[in-house]
Amino acid sequence: MKRISLVIGATLCALALVACGNKAAQPTTIKIGVFEPLTGANGAGGADEAEGVKLANALYPKVTVGGKEYQIELVVADNKSDKVEAANAATMLAQKAKVNAVIGSWGSSLSMSGGPIFAESKIPAVGASCTNPNVTKGNEFYFRVCFLDPFQGEVMATYAFSKVGAKKAAIIREVSNDYSVGLAKFFSDSFVKLTGDPKAIVAQSDYNTGDQDFNAQLTNIMKSKPDVIFAPGNFTESALIIKQARQLGIKTQFLGGDTWDENAFLQVGGKEVEGAVISTFFANDVPINKTSEIFLKEFRAKYNKEPAAVAALGFDAYLVILDAIKKADSTDPVKIRDMIAKTTNFEGAAGSITINADRNAVKDAVIKVVKDGKFQYLTTVKP
Amino acid sequence: MFFQHLANALSVGSLYALIAIGYTMVYGILRLINFAHGDVFMLGAYIAFYLVSAAVMPWWVAFIVAVGLTCLFGIGLEKVAYKPLRDSPRISIMISAIGASFLIESLATVLFDARPKAFAVPDLFSTVVNIHGVSIVSVSFFIPAVTFALLAVLLFIVHKTKVGMAMRAVSTDQDAARLMAIDPNKIVSFTFGIGSLLAGVGGIMWSLKYPQLLPLMGIMPGLKCFIAAVIGGIGSIGGAVLGGFLLGLIEIMVVAFLPDLTGYRDAFAFVLLIVVLLVKPTGLLGKNQGEKV
Numbered sequence: 001m002k003r004i005s006l007v008i009g010a011t012l013c014a015l016a017l018v019a020c021g022n023k024a025a026q027p028t029t030i031k032i033g034v035f036e037p038l039t040g041a042n043g044a045g046g047a048d049e050a051e052g053v054k055l056a057n058a059l060y061p062k063v064t065v066g067g068k069e070y071q072i073e074l075v076v077a078d079n080k081s082d083k084v085e086a087a088n089a090a091t092m093l094a095q096k097a098k099v100n101a102v103i104g105s106w107g108s109s110l111s112m113s114g115g116p117i118f119a120e121s122k123i124p125a126v127g128a129s130c131t132n133p134n135v136t137k138g139n140e141f142y143f144r145v146c147f148l149d150p151f152q153g154e155v156m157a158t159y160a161f162s163k164v165g166a167k168k169a170a171i172i173r174e175v176s177n178d179y180s181v182g183l184a185k186f187f188s189d190s191f192v193k194l195t196g197d198p199k200a201i202v203a204q205s206d207y208n209t210g211d212q213d214f215n216a217q218l219t220n221i222m223k224s225k226p227d228v229i230f231a232p233g234n235f236t237e238s239a240l241i242i243k244q245a246r247q248l249g250i251k252t253q254f255l256g257g258d259t260w261d262e263n264a265f266l267q268v269g270g271k272e273v274e275g276a277v278i279s280t281f282f283a284n285d286v287p288i289n290k291t292s293e294i295f296l297k298e299f300r301a302k303y304n305k306e307p308a309a310v311a312a313l314g315f316d317a318y319l320v321i322l323d324a325i326k327k328a329d330s331t332d333p334v335k336i337r338d339m340i341a342k343t344t345n346f347e348g349a350a351g352s353i354t355i356n357a358d359r360n361a362v363k364d365a366v367i368k369v370v371k372d373g374k375f376q377y378l379t380t381v382k383p
Numbered sequence: 384m385f386f387q388h389l390a391n392a393l394s395v396g397s398l399y400a401l402i403a404i405g406y407t408m409v410y411g412i413l414r415l416i417n418f419a420h421g422d423v424f425m426l427g428a429y430i431a432f433y434l435v436s437a438a439v440m441p442w443w444v445a446f447i448v449a450v451g452l453t454c455l456f457g458i459g460l461e462k463v464a465y466k467p468l469r470d471s472p473r474i475s476i477m478i479s480a481i482g483a484s485f486l487i488e489s490l491a492t493v494l495f496d497a498r499p500k501a502f503a504v505p506d507l508f509s510t511v512v513n514i515h516g517v518s519i520v521s522v523s524f525f526i527p528a529v530t531f532a533l534l535a536v537l538l539f540i541v542h543k544t545k546v547g548m549a550m551r552a553v554s555t556d557q558d559a560a561r562l563m564a565i566d567p568n569k570i571v572s573f574t575f576g577i578g579s580l581l582a583g584v585g586g587i588m589w590s591l592k593y594p595q596l597l598p599l600m601g602i603m604p605g606l607k608c609f610i611a612a613v614i615g616g617i618g619s620i621g622g623a624v625l626g627g628f629l630l631g632l633i634e635i636m637v638v639a640f641l642p643d644l645t646g647y648r649d650a651f652a653f654v655l656l657i658v659v660l661l662v663k664p665t666g667l668l669g670k671n672q673g674e675k676v
Contacts, residue, residue, distance in 0.1 A: 043497030175646040206646045210603060212593040213393045217645055229633065236499055240595060245510050248387070249518035268502040268595045364546035 029073045030063065030331050031322060033093035035104030035114055035125070041080025041236050044264040045106040045310060049078065052307065052314030053103050055349045060318075063325050070331065071240075072322070075099055076083050083113040083155030084357045094121035100325075100333050101126065103317045106310060108132035113246050124337035126321055127346055128313035129281065131258060132182045136359040145316045145353050146281055147363040147383070149179070149257075153186025153336040155279045155381045156230060156255050157366045161194040164253055166227035168202045172217060172241060174233035175206035183232040183257050186340075202226050209236065212382045214241045218248055232257040234270055235265035239273060246272040253277070261309045266373055282350040283307040283377035291319075295349035309350070309366075316348030387517045388639045394523040394592065396631025397530035402536065402586040402608035403615070403623035405578030411554040411576045411618040414473060418480040419460060422487040423579050427453040428502070428596055429495055435503050438523060442505050457579020458572050466568070484605075491598035502594035506514040522591045529588065534624060540577075541620065550574060554618070556643030566628015603649070610656045616669025625668060630655070 017142035022044065034053050036046035057074050064070070079086035086105065093099050093149045094117055102118055102125040105111045111130040114302055118125045119141045125131050127135055136142045160166045169191055174180035202224040205217035218241070220231065229245070229252050231238050242254050254276045261280040284306055287293045295315050299307040323346060324339035325331070346353040353361045367378040409417045431449035435442055464483045468476040497668040508522040541547035553570045561567060589604065590596060596642055606631060615626025630652055638645045659666065 039492050039497035041597070047498065050675075093491060161473060205642060208646060211648070212595070213391070213395060213635075215390060217642070219387050220639065220642050235596070236595065240593060243594075247518065247520045248510070249513070264499045264501075268499055270501065311440075340502050 001367075005323060009156075013177065028068065028070050030065075031073050031097060031099040031326065032057075032318070033076050033097065033102040033104070033123075034074050034076045035093060035098035035102050035111075036076070036106055037081035037085075037090060037110060038076070038078040039090075042081040042107050042234060043112075044235070044262050045129075045259065045308075046078075046104075048262065048308035049104070049310040049314040051284060051303060052128070052299070052311030052316075053318050055302055055311070056315045056318035056322075058302065059294075059298060060322055063322060065325065065329055065331055074096070078103055078115070079110050083109055086113035087117060090117040094123055098211045099123060100300050100331055101321045101336055103128060103314060103321070105130060107177075108135050108182070110175055110343045111142070111154065112136045112178065115142050118142065122337075123333045124321075124324075126317040126340060128317040129310040130134045131259065132179050133360075134178065134182070140338055140359075141372070143320075143355055143359045143361075145320055145348060145350070145361050145363075146258075146287045146313055147365060148360055149183045150186045151383055152257055152279050153182040153183050153188075154190040155367070156257065157187050157190030157194055158381075159277065159279070159367060160191060160230070160255055164228050166253075167195055167197070167224045168184045168200060168224070168228075170203040170205070170221045170224060170226035170229045170252075171201055172207065172214070172229065172231040172233070174209055174237060176209045177220070177233065179259070180233045180259075180375075184230065187230050187232065207233070207241075209237070210235060211233070212240055212242050215248065218245050218250060222248065222250055226252060228253045228255055232259070234259045235262045236268075239265045239269035242269055242276060251368040258309065261368065261375065263306075263308065266370065266375070269370075273370050273375070274373075277378070278367055278368055279365045279381075280309045281363070281366060282312040283368060283375070286377045288349075288351050288365070289347055291316075291347050292349045312349040315356070316350055316353060319348060320346060320353060326329060385639075386515075388635050390517065390519050390523055390634045392524045392635035393628075394631075395635060396628035397527040398585055398589055399604070399608050399611045399625075399631050400602060400624040400627025401530050401533070401581050401588070403611040403627045404534070404620055405582045406609050406612040406640075407615070407617055407620060407623040409544070410612070412550065412571055413465070413476075415480060416477050416609065416617075417465075417575075417578070418477075418605070418609075419483040419487055420578065420582055421601035421603075421608070422484050422491070423453060423457050423584040424462070424582040424589070424600075424604060425491060425596075425601030426456060426487065427579075427583030428590040429500075429586075430492065430500055430583075430598055431587045431590065432500060444505075446587050449587060450580055453583030453586070454576045454580040457575045457582070460579075461572060461575040466571075480558050488599055488601070491566045495596075495598055497598060500596040502590040502596055504591050504594050508591045520592070522588070523638065526568065526592065527587050528583065530627070533584065534620075536579065537581075537620065541622070543615050546570075546573060588630070607649075607652050610652050612655060614666055616666030619666070619668045620665055624669035626666070627665075 036050045038046050051320040077089035077093045108130040119139050125142050131149045171184050192200050203221045256278045258280040260278045284350040324336050328335040328339040343355040365381045368375040369378050434445035464479045510521045549565045553567050611626035611630045612623045615622030637651050
């Protein structure tokens with residue numbers, strides 16, 4: 001008994017010493033929070049976006065403010081693809097790590113979970129790929145460097161109507177995901193307007209995050225014989241949906257949004273997702289400007305693989321914050337926020353970024369198709 | 384159309400039945416709900432994935448080896464997490480099960496990475512068969528066939544062999560069984576082995592049907608199969624199978640005939656559980672275990 005208490009006592013003392021040692025924080029660092037899902041259903045998307053941020057940090061790790069040189073440190077907070085965990089992660093970044101700015105999150109619902117916390121702590125957050133309008137609406141501290149879903153829905157509806165020649169569409173949406181529900185609605189409104197037929201959406205089916213069996217939903221949709229199926233859910237379920245659709249003998253064209261632009265989608269989908277068309281932010285085979293080329297070259301050198309589109313956006317978000325810090329010449333989060341709001345014609349890897357009064361960026365959309373197991377660039381659509 | 388739904392319900396039901404058997408057998412012997420069972424199922428899928436990716440043996444050998452390794456893992460899990468608590472209050476061993484479940488999930492997330500992995504489905508299982516206009520993937524035929532084959536073997540073992548008799552004895556009264564020169568430790572290990580073996584097979588077949596592996600993939604199926612086992616009567620193997628098929632059928636039929644409620648599909652499993660517990664708490668095939676004096 002005595003020996004055990006001695007061991008416990010010694011361990012506690014050692015722990016106390018270690019804890020004391022870590023308290024001395026470096027005064028010359030600026031901390032940027034990386035608010036992403038690294039585990040859970042959206043783990044792949046978040047990890048890809050974080051890679052873009054880390055690349056930017058490796059390329060531009062220092063900034064000079066007020067004549068003093070600061071090291072930019074990334075503080076990674078995994079929101080675990082869960083809305084409750086997102087709030088916890090945001091709180092950790094805002095109150096414990098006391099970051100000066102935040103990048104993230106992949107997944108609009110997760111960004112919306114963290115948004116109020118960042119606003120309350122007056123820390124600016126820059127979303128890289130979250131496209132739902134509600135992320136920045138009403139939140140003075142949330143910005144984004146990507147386009148919005150009303151635009152994206154319109155892009156896909158126009159593609160369906162003009163290029164596929166569809167008159168009837170079916171929608172499968174991930175009902176527990178704000179992004180999916182929002183984008184489905186924007187697509188639906190656009191499509192109805194284009195066809196002039198209020199009944200143009202002939203079937204709509206729902207599923208939950210994490211579901212793996214969609215045969216029942218697909219069988220129901222089959223009955224209405226749509227010309228095109230729009231499935232704006234996350235890549236994890238979408239790949240399975242298309243696979244099961246093909247196995248059921250459904251040959252209809254599938255359309256999706258930016259969440260499909262992931263390697264995991266291609267791997268799980270296999271040969272069944274050939275021909276799927278998506279709208280997204282960036283195409284590796286069509287660099288937009290000089291920054292795109294730098295990004296592509298450095299990413300391929302550092303990670304030895306092709307970047308996901310969201311990595312380019314993560315990269316841009318970091319650069320926008322860096323630029324704002326330089327222009328504000330301050331490490332004060334509120335001053336940084338004010339400068340982010342004034343970003344104009346900033347050359348990012350995924351295109352030119354101008355932050356408008358709604359704290360959103362007006363960007364082009366890129367349409368890609370799955371061909372031979374890879375995403376291939378089709379065309380660019382301007383807003 | 385209805386036939387399509389039925390075919391689907393049959394294969395989903397068989398998967399649930401297979402995993403539910405593991406829950407029910409362990410409960411019968413130890414009066415323990417092994418919450419880590421869903422994670423053993425997940426490990427079976429991942430071990431098979433890595434063995435197939437390594438490409439050192441034909442896929443069917445890889446599957447058999449994976450099932451064997453899962454079985455050993457289950458036995459190991461029992462020795463580490465449950466055996467030391469055999470004489471403790473039942474709540475302790477249940478908490479240990481929950482802890483084991485979290486541990487396995489977290490280890491899987493760290494070791495296997497949270498990104499979804501694509502299971503390489505052999506062509507034998509992914510051919511689409513067309514019967515009277517109904518398209519069915521070939522794996523949907525294999526799953527019920529394997530389930531029933533394993534079930535037949537299991538029932539033979541339990542009712543016609545000495546080991547099976549020992550299992551039934553230990554599940555009825557552990558101390559009396561000990562007096563009959565049965566070593567409960569060996570029987571418990573054997574039971575866990577069988578349960579984990581079935582979970583391993585379930586994991587592989589699940590991956591053949593839904594070829595996407597995630598470290599947390601065992602949570603929902605584990606929960607639903609636990610419900611299936613309780614609905615059918617916890618402790619009864621026939622009950623577990625019945626519960627599994629019933630649950631699979633209800634899930635698919637809800638989505639088929641009430642398309643507006645597809646978002647609530649998972650909720651129906653839990654609603655069914657509540658209804659069964661209120662009406663017949665011992666489950667559909669459960670026996671009324673009266674107090675033994």
